[in-house]
Amino acid sequence: MNVQGPDPRSGFSECPPARRGETLQALVEQNAWAGAVTTLVLPLDQYQVFQMERPEGVEEDELADALKWKLKDLLDFSPSDAVSDVFPFPSDGARGRGELANVVAARKTLVSDLASLVLSCGMQLERVDIAELALRNLVARLAVTDRSTALVHLRENYGQLVICRGKTLYLSRRLDVSYDELRDAARQESAVQTLALEIQRSLDYYESQMGQVPPNTIFLAARDSVLPLSSMLSSYVAAEIATPDWASLGLSESLDSRCVTAWSSGLVGDVS
Template identity: 30%
Template sequence: MRWPWQKHTTTQQRCLGIELHNGQAFAVLRDVHGVTERFLPQAEHQGLEPLALWLKQLRRQQPGLQQLPVTISLDHNDYELHLLEAPRVPDDELSDALRFRVKDMVSQPIETLVVQAFRLPQDAYRGRLDMAFAAVIERVRIRQLVDWCEQQQLLLQHITIPELSILQLVAELEPETSVGVLRLDQSAGDFYLFLDGGLYMTRSIGVGSDDLGLQPPTDGEFELESHSRLETLALEIQRSMDYFESQLGMGSVGQIWVMVPDGAELDVLLPDLEQAVNTPIRTLALDSLFNRMAAPATLTASLATALGGSLCYELAG
């Protein structure tokens, strides 16, 4: 993994971003102008094999797609993320230093794990605490992904986590205020807080689109069954923003961006949610900036995260 705001120049004209999410693989093919192709798995698809078949078919249509640089954003099930006080060591020694603190927090032998650490911005906790996130991944999982990329004739450049892929995406949009990003799956969600290109907070939310009574769109329509958990969702978001303001000392959150779920429509709830948290809310709409696909296809949350990971490349025009 690398710092997400450190872009790397490549002579390649295209790159691939992959997100592994809830056992499925999502992918976008990007050039200097934006996303030109995307892979959105079907409900029955699991693992990387459906993506491999898509790549094979795409190469028949577009010769020259071998040796594409690729970034893979890990599935939540592939890693643990711990928030720890950072020891007084240089950044290039931080991961090794935190291995000793992490080893008592994990069930596997530390020799079988990779620890990748990155600091919170210096102004977090009013500058009184030096804190860092430590992502812990099994070595065997990394080996599996490296082998798969070799089999698919892909040049694996980075393995990252969705928190950093979404940070890269938000940084690309250059918001003028602090931003909370809400991502909802069917049964759960995540809320991230960003400011000035830094990740300050990530929190799991026990409310999903199914809890809100939202169903996948059909023929351009959606069905709203119940608002029963909307207040719970608003409370979870408000608690996160209160922590950002009071404990982290970063002031009030300026706006909330909602990622388009992979299997539901949330737009109908946003006015009520905005009123409940008293903070401007809008959909994280990326199509006008990044979508260059010939066929209409919205950049939903998993595709957007795959895109965010791929933005670490400065492609050749």
């Protein structure tokens, strides 16, 4: 969750789902967040994104509803139980598949419960974001050229790769690797190779199927600074592996990777 305010800080409070309300209420009281404007960012495993052909003659404000009902064969729950939205798919990445749109779908009850949690703690909810669009904001700030730039964000049980060009999100992929595997000496080499292979496959797809020039830099946001992941991955991936320069983004210290998506959602004003 991102809380707007004049004092930019970041932090992570770990708690079981049953204690989220209690934990959030304590944070609101400690930080005087009552009435603050917030953004919720859904984690990768709580929604799905599909690329679908955009129907002709449908107005922009009707597109999400029009496409939601085409998801009935793709979702494991009824479209009537879903909340959905759309965001653009880059036309130069469609490769003859017509005009596409990205369709996001999440369970309505999940989003409603999270929204109620924020409101019950006395804060205002401005919007609900998704992980790849939040990370897109960060990549747009990290990019130093007009060429594509990638970011790998590692969470405790999975990772996420996003590739952007300028302010446009082109590709997002889940990476099936956990910190337990990376920290375990017996499994570490295999885990690094698997992670590198998934990254390289995504870069190959970006080039061969989307017709784009692959990025020459991949930024890595990882929680465990003790593990030399950048140098380990560099042995297997053609692109340069770099760590974000958090100081250039206005932070006095490295950002905890568990806070990256929430913090990045606050950069939305820099991305049109």
